[in-house]
Amino acid sequence: MHWMLPAVICLCIAEVASRLSYQNKIPNGNNVTWQGVGHLVKEGGGERNPFGLDFYANIIVKNEVWNTTLCQMDSDGDGMTNGYELGDPNCEWEAEKDKTPTRTTNITHPGMCDPFNAPECHEANINFTISCTPNPFNCNATQDSGVVNYTFSIPPMTPVPAKETTYMCMVFDFPQGQDLHLIAYEPAIDNANVMHHMTIMGCMPGQTIPPDDVGIPHECGMGASSSCQIVLGVWSLGFPGHCLPEEAGIRIGPTKYTQGAIQLHWTNPLLSNSLVDGSGMKLYFTPNLRPNDAGVFITGQNYLKIPSGLESHQEEGKCPADCTNQFFTGNIQVFSALNHMHYLGSEMNVELHRNGAKIADITDDPLYVYDSPQLHELFPAIEVMPGDSITTKCTYKSSSRSGTTLFGQSTFDEMCFGLLYYYPVANIAGAWTCISFKGISQCEIDSGNVDGCNIFEFFNFGNPVSKDRYDTVIQKCPLFVAGSYDCMVAQMSIRNDPCMASDVYDLIISKNNGWYTADAFHTAMLTHNRCFMFYDLSVEQNQQFYNSIVDNCEPWGSCLEQCDTAIDAQMNQACMRPGTYEHFRSYAVINQNIQWIRFFASVASCRII
Numbered sequence: 001m002h003w004m005l006p007a008v009i010c011l012c013i014a015e016v017a018s019r020l021s022y023q024n025k026i027p028n029g030n031n032v033t034w035q036g037v038g039h040l041v042k043e044g045g046g047e048r049n050p051f052g053l054d055f056y057a058n059i060i061v062k063n064e065v066w067n068t069t070l071c072q073m074d075s076d077g078d079g080m081t082n083g084y085e086l087g088d089p090n091c092e093w094e095a096e097k098d099k100t101p102t103r104t105t106n107i108t109h110p111g112m113c114d115p116f117n118a119p120e121c122h123e124a125n126i127n128f129t130i131s132c133t134p135n136p137f138n139c140n141a142t143q144d145s146g147v148v149n150y151t152f153s154i155p156p157m158t159p160v161p162a163k164e165t166t167y168m169c170m171v172f173d174f175p176q177g178q179d180l181h182l183i184a185y186e187p188a189i190d191n192a193n194v195m196h197h198m199t200i201m202g203c204m205p206g207q208t209i210p211p212d213d214v215g216i217p218h219e220c221g222m223g224a225s226s227s228c229q230i231v232l233g234v235w236s237l238g239f240p241g242h243c244l245p246e247e248a249g250i251r252i253g254p255t256k257y258t259q260g261a262i263q264l265h266w267t268n269p270l271l272s273n274s275l276v277d278g279s280g281m282k283l284y285f286t287p288n289l290r291p292n293d294a295g296v297f298i299t300g301q302n303y304l305k306i307p308s309g310l311e312s313h314q315e316e317g318k319c320p321a322d323c324t325n326q327f328f329t330g331n332i333q334v335f336s337a338l339n340h341m342h343y344l345g346s347e348m349n350v351e352l353h354r355n356g357a358k359i360a361d362i363t364d365d366p367l368y369v370y371d372s373p374q375l376h377e378l379f380p381a382i383e384v385m386p387g388d389s390i391t392t393k394c395t396y397k398s399s400s401r402s403g404t405t406l407f408g409q410s411t412f413d414e415m416c417f418g419l420l421y422y423y424p425v426a427n428i429a430g431a432w433t434c435i436s437f438k439g440i441s442q443c444e445i446d447s448g449n450v451d452g453c454n455i456f457e458f459f460n461f462g463n464p465v466s467k468d469r470y471d472t473v474i475q476k477c478p479l480f481v482a483g484s485y486d487c488m489v490a491q492m493s494i495r496n497d498p499c500m501a502s503d504v505y506d507l508i509i510s511k512n513n514g515w516y517t518a519d520a521f522h523t524a525m526l527t528h529n530r531c532f533m534f535y536d537l538s539v540e541q542n543q544q545f546y547n548s549i550v551d552n553c554e555p556w557g558s559c560l561e562q563c564d565t566a567i568d569a570q571m572n573q574a575c576m577r578p579g580t581y582e583h584f585r586s587y588a589v590i591n592q593n594i595q596w597i598r599f600f601a602s603v604a605s606c607r608i609i
Helices: 050-060 068-072 119-130 321-327 442-447 464-476 485-493 502-511 516-528 540-550 561-569 580-590 594-604
Strands: 148-153 165-173 180-188 195-203 228-236 248-252 259-267 280-286 295-301 313-319 332-340 345-354 357-365 375-384 389-396 417-423 433-436
Touching (some): 295 313, 357 375, 464 485, 485 580, 540 594
């Protein structure tokens, strides 16, 4: 089992315009008799209607609020402005002030031509006529002889906590007695107002959940339990369900999964304490086993750091040839695939490379929209071989954000995952993810040896090297105490340890996040803002920092205009912060590092820090 698995269970597929936080951005948003105000489907999700397109372009993309531009549009072309239809004919309503709109009755739909059945509205509303109810789930195989279905739902009237995001899980027993193939699934929605997505997971064979814990819903964070984390299927509003190809099914039964879990992601942005739900999934099984066992393989990146204010910023995760050679025992066929990012996501694709050349896009969403997920059905299936590499590329638009966005489970954090549905499962040996952390591949992480560092031994104090490293820092860098010169020396003494390399160290701390010993060590290391990492000028990033000052200043000379500007540009850098800078300078002087002494003399020509 891989250490990062809880992080990928989220698999958030989409958020829809019916979400209450969207309804609250328009006047009378909760009074429109069509939950998905911006969508063709009444319940929300999937393709947008004309008002939804205008709402997205004018409010979401520009990070705006209800404004005169959107208010005065006639999105559905029925001769009435959006504001008039929503009870704000004079465009005076303001969401932030919680004002009551001018009119709260006789609200009509701003994206649906009125009167709905009038001849002149027939063409405009034809798609609504198709989608007035949730898209029917059409899967011919569910009607085959011997097929049975079971609905696994949490108990009716289960309270929804008064918080924005909740993960609710429940373990259940799969049908017993013989092996079956799961061939399709569809939602059984009770309360669409809180539903974000659902995930079906398999529990590890041989790790049975006690009977007293089966059928009991519980908050679960990112995973159902330590043994129930293998993704078998996902659903989100806008999807009627998933029908697997006739040549494959997901094996359930004595030789594979005897237990499963359902995970519900609830969204309650108004923090209501009166909401309840009893949703679940309807699963279809056949005893007539198909030729291939299917599964879900997940690629992507587990570390994201997206600067604010950018029109385009790309991150990528790699599953290199070394990993597919290690994980794959034969070729696999990818028959469908799904991209996943959050609100900042603007473009995404999963690429397949062979012998150094790109041979296919497994997915390609040139215009990625978080609330309109696209399931890529691949006909014919794309073959992936041992030795191939898979690159997951995620592009974000952060112009609406004022701060850095990181990887995380919240809707307002970000993710970068590709979900690949494939067969046969037997050709991937024991792995169902290939997700990198920064530039470190999953197979490197699984091996435990990353660039000469045994990441699993870092906090093993039975290992003298690990204990000495820990004691050196903790003793000289007391927690929650201002940094000292002795602390700087202690941190510098371990800077050449391969485990202290930036990416490797971040990986170790991420892996052990929440454990007191790891948190204490990391807090101690932050005493000097990890300035020790910048001492080695053979690292390109460090050399750039160094050059930005030395190349623009006159050491031991007068203050040049460009020098003052260069120093200002670097004042947020770890080593430039008061206290840390003083001890960093002392360390360089005492150790007679001429290069760094030149750096400090350059700074001193214009600034005393």
